[in-house]
Amino acid sequence: MIRLGTRRSALATAQATYVADSLRALGHEVELVLITTTGDVNRAPLAQIGGTGIFVSALRDALLANHIDIAVHSLKDLPTVPVDELTLGAIPVREDPRDVLIARDGLSLGELQTGAVVGTGSPRRQAQLEALGLGLELTGIRGNVDTRIAMVADGKLDAVVLARAGLARLGRLAEVTETLDPIQVLPAPGQGALGIECRADDAAVLAALAPLEDPATRAAVTAERQLLNTLEAGCTAPVGALAEVVEGDDGPELWLRGALGQDGGVRRLSASGPMDDPVSLGRALAKELLEE
Numbered sequence: 001m002i003r004l005g006t007r008r009s010a011l012a013t014a015q016a017t018y019v020a021d022s023l024r025a026l027g028h029e030v031e032l033v034l035i036t037t038t039g040d041v042n043r044a045p046l047a048q049i050g051g052t053g054i055f056v057s058a059l060r061d062a063l064l065a066n067h068i069d070i071a072v073h074s075l076k077d078l079p080t081v082p083v084d085e086l087t088l089g090a091i092p093v094r095e096d097p098r099d100v101l102i103a104r105d106g107l108s109l110g111e112l113q114t115g116a117v118v119g120t121g122s123p124r125r126q127a128q129l130e131a132l133g134l135g136l137e138l139t140g141i142r143g144n145v146d147t148r149i150a151m152v153a154d155g156k157l158d159a160v161v162l163a164r165a166g167l168a169r170l171g172r173l174a175e176v177t178e179t180l181d182p183i184q185v186l187p188a189p190g191q192g193a194l195g196i197e198c199r200a201d202d203a204a205v206l207a208a209l210a211p212l213e214d215p216a217t218r219a220a221v222t223a224e225r226q227l228l229n230t231l232e233a234g235c236t237a238p239v240g241a242l243a244e245v246v247e248g249d250d251g252p253e254l255w256l257r258g259a260l261g262q263d264g265g266v267r268r269l270s271a272s273g274p275m276d277d278p279v280s281l282g283r284a285l286a287k288e289l290l291e292e
C-alpha cells in the first residue's frame with residue numbers, strides 16, 4: 001500500500017487523484033492521506049506567512065515522519081532548495097505551462113481599459129503585467145481557484161490571472177478568455193508540472209514511481225528551477241522562466257527563457273544548451289540576468 005499525502009484543496013486533490021490513478025493502473029494499491037498546511041488555514045498574504053513554501057512543509061514533515069510514502073506537489077510551489085533524505089521520485093509530463101486571463105464579458109488583455117482592476121497577488125505576474133504599460137490596476141488576492149473566478153463573476157474584479165494547468169485539472173478551461181503568450185508573461189518556474197516526492201532511500205516507492213517520469217519535463221523544470229535558485233541567491237526580484245525541449249542538430253536541446261522584474265520593468269533573456277545539462281543552462285542564464 002502506497003500512502004499518498006495531499007492537501008485538501010480541489011486542485012491538490014485533483015492532482016493527487018491523477019497520480020493515485022496512474023499508480024493504480026500500474027497495479028499498485030494507493031491510499032490518499034489528507035494533510036492541512038498553514039497556507040490552507042491562514043488567509044493572510046502569502047508573503048507575510050512565509051511564501052509558497054508553507055504549502056509544502058507539512059507534506060515534507062509527513063514524509064520524514066513516515067506517515068506518508070509520497071507527496072504530490074505543484075512544482076512551482078516547491079522550494080528549489082533540496083531536503084536531505086527526500087527526492088523527486090518522478091516528474092510526470094507537464095500540462096500547458098502558460099498563464100491565462102479570465103476577464104468579464106470575454107475580454108482579452110488588450111481589450112481591458114485603463115484602470116481595469118486585475119487580481120493577482122503574484123509579484124511575477126504583477127511585474128510582467130505592469131511592464132505591458134496598459135494602465136491596469138493590479139490588486140493582490142488570495143483564495144482557491146473557485147474564489148478567484150467568483151470575484152470576476154461577482155463584479156469585484158475585471159479580471160484575474162491564473163495558471164492554465166490548474167484550470168485544466170479542475171475542468172474549468174471554458175472560463176478562460178485569453179491564454180497569455182509567454183513573450184508577454186512568462187510562467188513561474190515549474191508551472192504546470194507536478195513533482196512526486198518520496199524518501200530517497202525508499203527503493204520500492206522509487207521503482208513504483210519510475211514509469212510516471214517524463215524526461216523532457218524533468219529537463220525543462222530543472223533548468224527553470226536552477227535559474228530561480230541562482231537568482232534567489234542574488235536578488236529578491238520576481239522571476240518567470242520557461243524551458244522547452246527542441247530538436248537540435250546534435251540531438252535534443254533545451255531552450256530557456258527567463259524574466260526578472262526590476263524597477264518597474266522586466267529584463268528578459270534566453271539561451272539554449274544540451275538537454276542533458278539543464279543545471280548549467282539555468283545557472284548561466286541567471287548569471288546573465290543578474291549582470292545586466
Ligand SMILES: NCc1[nH]cc(CCC(=O)O)c1CC(=O)O
Nearest residue numbers: 074077162163165166191192193
Ligand atoms: N500558487 C498556487 C498554485 N499552485 C499551482 C497552481 C496551478 C497549477 C500549476 O501551476 O501546476 C496554482 C494556482 C495558480 O497559480 O493559478
